[in-house]
Amino acid sequence: MNESLNQSATFEAVMARSTLPEWLLALLGHDRAPGEGEAVTAFGQTLTMQSGILRTDLETSAKQTQTADAFSYKWAQRRSYEGSSRKTQLRDWLTERYGDVTAEDWLQNAPETCVLLDAGCGAGVSAQQLFGQVLSRIRYLGVDVSDAVEIAAQNFADQGIAGGFMQADITRLPLPPESVDIILAEGSLHHTDSTEGALKSLALLLKPGGRFMFYIYKKKGPIREFTDDDVRAKLQEMTPEEAWNEVMALSKLGKAIGELDVELEVPEDVALLEIPAGPINLQRFLYWHVFKCFYHPDLDLDEINHINFDWYAPRNAHRQTSDEVRAWCANAGLHVEREVVEDAGITIISRKGQ
């Protein structure tokens, strides 16, 4: 290969691996990548390049800051979510709810210029499991308010998938209106200060005809709601590390109950407590109606604790009803194409009106 071709191939490879690819620079209204420590402005925000990632200077509320700190800690525990059983389980759970989106015409026919915004990307694991190889042929933009975005960028680089990354607040993103083709907000909207506000502001970034896919926690029965609020309030007083250790006791209890593998027959509906009649495993009964104590026989204690910590530690963790979510979609001009409501949450694929 001659020298200049070689150099240009190297340049392209570097740009493909960069957390700030050319198409993202263009979306931000710039044509030159800032150097380390350099700041750029975009849509009224100052973004500074730190450790190779653009980060907003906007302040967040105390609740949002605590939530971001909890996630920075959680996603740094890579061992607790990168195992193959956990990945398979995550893929199955995502597919049950969203279906196999890679088989959908709108994704199969998506052009190379298609921008997929992973709003609240964490370590980027859900997007990878849900979109698989498709990520390599479209433009992936991972945004998170926490330091998890660094892990996502690393994770994508490790897998050889190009992507753009920013540390910013998904309720105030410095992107042009109607500039994004697909939004995935898997488990993130309810961790912002306002689930409805996040949905509304993200919908404005979506192109007409674009898809908005998201998962939001569902409101549970009264005992579970009480325990959730009580445990969450106690953990707020602790550092993320202390909270991780405190939740571990609860995870061990859930595991002990799960290993009993006992079936219970609820004789009739207990309407007052929103507990339905019928057979249910004891661990699932406690999990759904008394306190969240995730357990799965294929996962080890760290992996189990990761899921319980994810639930209890962040200060922001709002729960909604299906009616609320449908009304918000209608107000934001989103037509619901698929809705899966299960005990844990509400999953929606919606399309923005043309």
Ligand SMILES: C[S@@+](CC[C@H](N)C(=O)[O-])C[C@H]1O[C@@H](n2cnc3c(N)ncnc32)[C@H](O)[C@@H]1O
């Ligand atoms: C439960 S995790 C889900 C991560 C990822 N979507 C996944 O499914 O693996 C929620 C993520 O939303 C992020 N988040 C919460 N509030 C946010 C906000 N206002 N702006 C951007 N990210 C936010 C958290 O930092 C966290 O990484």
